[in-house]
Amino acid sequence: MSTADVPDHVLIVDDDREIRELLSTYLAKQGLRATTVPSGRHMRAALEEAGPFDLIILDLMLPGEDGLALCRDLRAGKHKAMPILMLTARDEEADRILGLEMGADDYLTKPFAARELLARVRSVLRRTRMLPPNMRSDSSNGEGAPQMLGFGDWQVDTAARHLIDAQGVMVSLSGAEYRLLRVFLDHPQKVLSRDQLLGLTQGREAELFERSIDLLVSRLRQRLRDDAREPRYIKTVRSEGYVLSAAVRAVG
Structure with missing residues (x-):
């Protein structure tokens, strides 16, 4: 069989x-x-x-x-x-x-x-x-994974699930915002379609209204103080999806 x-x-x-x-x-x-x-x-x-x-x-x-x-x-x-x-x-x-x-x-x-x-x-x-085989598992909170990740001017505390800016100020995230950010951190500089983002965030929130992944990206950009017209971190790839343009590093 x-x-x-x-x-x-x-x-x-x-x-x-x-x-x-x-x-x-x-x-x-x-x-x-x-x-x-x-x-x-x-x-x-x-x-x-x-x-x-x-x-x-x-x-x-x-x-x-x-x-x-x-x-x-x-x-x-x-x-x-x-x-x-x-x-x-x-x-x-x-x-x-x-x-x-x-x-x-x-x-x-x-x-x-x-x-x-x-x-x-x-x-x-x-x-x-719909997800490629190497993208089906959520690597967040995995054993041996670093607790602090960095990209650009930001750091992410993966245990507390919040952002920390360059001045050390904490920025709280909702569960949906953190899951989306973690997907980008796990797959940096890789274009992800809306369908892939929906599957990887593992939430039905994206089905509650049309193009809600776009709205969730917009919320996350606001947390990152990213200019929606010329975003530094989460860039839109026309007709394809979104990409975290910054490299991700372990901190500490």
Whole structure:
């Protein structure tokens, strides 16, 4: 069997047995392979025994560690590149934003139609596969990575996730701004398309309105005090995307 013939393997983490069984059965009928577990502890065991998975469907409200804590831990560990679709019974905007800030790729509120879930799963998998193989893993917070990075007149504290200017003044970043900046730092002087930036930042924020990657770049330029008409650091490459023009160095 070729790699193309191997079905995508989805890990479903939900404490509701009925939901686990329904999703597993439905995804199997759609040509996907599904493994189900009821908790974070079982999720970790499955990752070690049956992983890697192509995508994790993660319920927000779990006994013990909740989905937000598990999402954060996944993004900080060796499974940080694994796509995550978060489920919740609550339709609170704060929950959605926090889930995306923690690194979830998409967010779906219960109750939902099975067809919508399938569409979201396929969309996340498609976005992930649009990236070149050497760009699929997020190298932020990796073991052995320098805590301080520099480019131009700026430094970035990768532990605290903020900018420091030439005078030593700290500039705070939102989670989305930091993720975008970290993508540029991990791939300096390389032109990145909007689709690649969307996949690498691993957030659904960019789907909430058209060309929102452009708006996020604009916000990051403001943090860097970059002139939008003649930017020094994040330059626009017409019809292609954006590039961090400065070289990146380890500091200290």
